[in-house]
Amino acid sequence: MCGIIGYIGPKDNLELGMNSLKRLEYRGYDSAGMAIIEEGKISSERVAGKVNELREKLKERDSEGTPCLFHSRWATHGKPTKENAHPQFDCKREVAVVHNGIIENHKELKEMLEKEGHEFSSETDTETIAHLVEKFQGEGSSLEDAVRKTMELIRGAYGIAVISTKDPEKIVAARMSSPVIVSSNKEGGFVASDPAAIVEHSSKMIFLEDGELAVIKRGGVEVTDMAKRKKEKEEVRIDWDIKEAQKSGYPHFMIKEIMEQPETIENTLRGRIIKEDGDVKLGGLEQVREELKGVEKLTLLACGTSYYASMIGKFLIEEIAGIPTEVDLASEFRYRKRPYGRREAFAFISQSGETADTLKALEEVNNKGALSLGIVNVVGSSISRYTDAGIYNHAGPEIGVASTKAFTSQLAVLTLFSVFLGRQRNLSLNEGREILEKLESLPSKVREVLEKKDEIKEVAKKYGEYENFLFMGRRYNFPTALEGALKLKEISYIHAEGYSAAEMKHGAIALIDESFPAFAIALSDSMREKMVSNIEEIRARSGPVIILGTEGDEGIKEYGEDSILIPEVTEPLSPLLSVVPLQLFAYYVAVSKGFDPDKPRNLSKVVTVE
Ligand code: F6R
Secondary structure, eight states: OOOEEESSSSSOOHHHHHHHHHOOOOOOOEEEEEEEEEEEEEEEESSSOOOHHHHHHHHHOOOOOOOOEEEOOOSSSSSSTTTSSSEOOOOSSOEEEEEEEEEEHHHHHHHHHHHTTTOOOSOOTTTHHHHHHHHHHTTTTHHHHHHHHHHHHHHHEEEEEEEEEEEOOEEEEEBBBBBEEEEEEEEEEEEEESSSTTTTTOSEEEETTTTTTEEEEETTTEEEOOTTOOOOOOOOEOOOGHHHHHGGOOOOHHHHHHHHHHHHHHHHTTTEEGGGGEEEOOOOGGGGGHHHHTTTTTEEOOOOOHHHHHHHHHHHHIIIOOOOOEEEEEEHHHTSSOOOOOOEEEEESSSSSOOOHHHHHHHHHHHHOOOOEEESSSTTHHHHHHHEEEOOOOOOOOOOOOHHHHHHHHHHHHHHHHHHHHTTOOHHHHHHHHHHHHHHHHHHHHHHHHHHHHHHHHHHHHTOOOEEEEEEEEETTHHHHHHHHHHHHHHHEEEEEEGGGGGGGTGGGGGOOOTTTTEEOOOOTTTTTHHHHHHHHHTTTTTTTEEEEEEEETGGGGSEEEEEEEOOOGGGTTTHHHHHHHHHHHHHHHHHOOOOTTOOOOOOSSOOOO
């Protein structure tokens, strides 16, 4: 959701802060702001607009001071106005706070503070924090103690960074259910809500746990808990190349990340395939290897795109490993009364590793004492830390708000995981070897699909003016259809539905007419004939159809107004390939309509609120 940055040190603070903030813009972009302690006073700049507007404003300034805070906002409480932008301040502007999350009891606290004479100037929940820190500093507390006392009163989710003119040589950061990363080196001390913001300056980072508080000074970082006990924290090394967090000549992160997929799948597979054994080596699962042998049921939990990857994961695990597998939306899971079996394991699939709904489901599973696994892209993120074991995607930072390369890397991980579990059970050496060989050949096939990008662009241009869209597929490509629809709606704002093609006749077909086109995934696989029948039903009602078929199947083209053919691929792995034209289609529709696909309205890359 919101992006937070703090910096204390000798570098050009405005330049450093703005560059870091730009890397976090994908987390929220309805307003932005900064505050800095200069000559004993807090000065600030806030805009109701994007980070670039803040950058323009700051061009007129020459600030040498630190510490400083920067923020890009995704509104939760209060409209995206200048007054509601962060940093938020106390009455005397001696305290500045940036916050990611929601303070659930802010109304009661505001009433209490107003009775004590505090005056509020915004509609945000965050401002409460600034006034509480002011109150406790006024009673004689140091900045860190004032923040600790504030933490005792506030309820909800927060990652915060606080500065104060009364204690100007430090930044205090704290975490409860929202990510906070701190780091320090000879260039200074940093706080951020995401490693991507500061990886340029420091590759070693400390991830705060819930209830922890960090004091960041020029010389280092000290982490304590609520009882003021010093915590020895391990530094996590983030091996991202800074180029991965830049557009590298592409107009948008989304297209860069779509085009990167052959390499990201290769990175996901690297060093993990043992071809001679038809097996897979997953270092992160070593400690639970024996326990996994006895697992009789798996449940995959995730949200959004990661949930669609999990749906495909269910098919893969059941088919390859023969383990009954359930999939659930993490947000719904914890609200149902679910009996737990003795030999069950749960896998949490998340690009960011910080999605609040997924984290809450993990908390539920951990409380029940069941085995929890993570399939996560961001190294060191909360889900990777709170699960018993796990597998990293190694897809590099995904900055585009619409998930693309993370999805295909999740599918690659889920295939590896299925083979790993299968080889512990009845999957033969030859069967394992065959799947892995096919998996290894996928990056070059994805490259071939990407070469068709201009063809897909032309198709996209024709369909940008429609208001509704249907995506349909069967079996492995039913979730791909759901993902295609999600991509289109989130970046081009066209209403799109994903359907199992078979389900159409049970209701949704009533919508079809010449103004309601369908994208049909009709590959040369076990579902081709059934797909053709379902496509015919659409055409009989004058619905325009775009076919996604298999190269060599020229006959499929006659069922659509337009068609895109992709290389032949085995059915269980086909979503890794078939999703790519759908990503490109959504991207080019959005661009042809003049939208910025990296900043879709109302969305944030990392959803840290429930
Ligand atoms: C859609 C998208 C979201 C995320 C969802 C879960 O393009 O990116 O639907 O997939 O918010 O996020 P993670 O995977 O970070 O848990």
